Amino acid sequence: MPVPCIRHATFDDEDGLGRLDRETWSTAHAVTPPPRQPYEPFFTHRSGPRDHLVAELGGRLVGYIRLGFPTELASNAHVRQIRGLAVAEEARGSGVGRALLRAAVEEARRQGARRITLRVLGHNTPARKLYESEGFVVEGVQPEEFHLGGAYVDDVLMGRFL
Incomplete structure (x- = not known):
């Protein structure tokens, strides 16, 4: 199985990341409405290329992970939060x-x-x-925090020390 190339995102990745976001959207993992068609900017003022790592297989963008701060508080600056992860259907399991x-x-x-x-x-x-x-462990559960696809779903907080 080929090893994915992981790199920091660039502004040139915006179209590919937007397409990936639309293709992978599902109530299995998303609490927000589906990305608008045909195009909604992927990068925002809160989350730009510097906050994303992307995966490529054979030169094709097949995934991303968004890393940010859980809050804007200085007292919380020692913590990072994964704020999104998506993998193209054809690359899952690889x-x-x-x-x-x-x-x-x-x-x-x-x-x-x-x-x-x-x-x-x-x-x-x-x-x-x-x-x-x-190595992530469950640190808390908010029961029935979201109503998605006709069902109430728990929000699970997980974390690990570095």
Whole structure:
């Protein structure tokens, strides 16, 4: 199986990331409405290329992970939060998600973080298993925090020390 190339995003990735976001949107992992068609800017003033790592296989963009701060408070600046992870359908099961997760952990360390956290929907079993296999533990659950696809879904907070 080919190894994905992980790199920092650039502004040139915006179209490909927007397309990937639209193609992978699902209530299995998203709490926001589907990205608007045909195009909604992927990068925002809160989350630009510097906040994203992307994965390529054979020169094709097949995934991304968004890393940011959980709050804007100086007292919380030692923590990073994974604020999004997507892998193209055709690349699932090939190690892309794991490679992105590991790269985000290393990037958080490089930035001087002591902890990394994330939120995952309770029904997203594949993602939860991936995070657990990489050392993340459940630190809290907000029962029925979201109503998605006709069902109430738990919001699960996971984290790990770096």
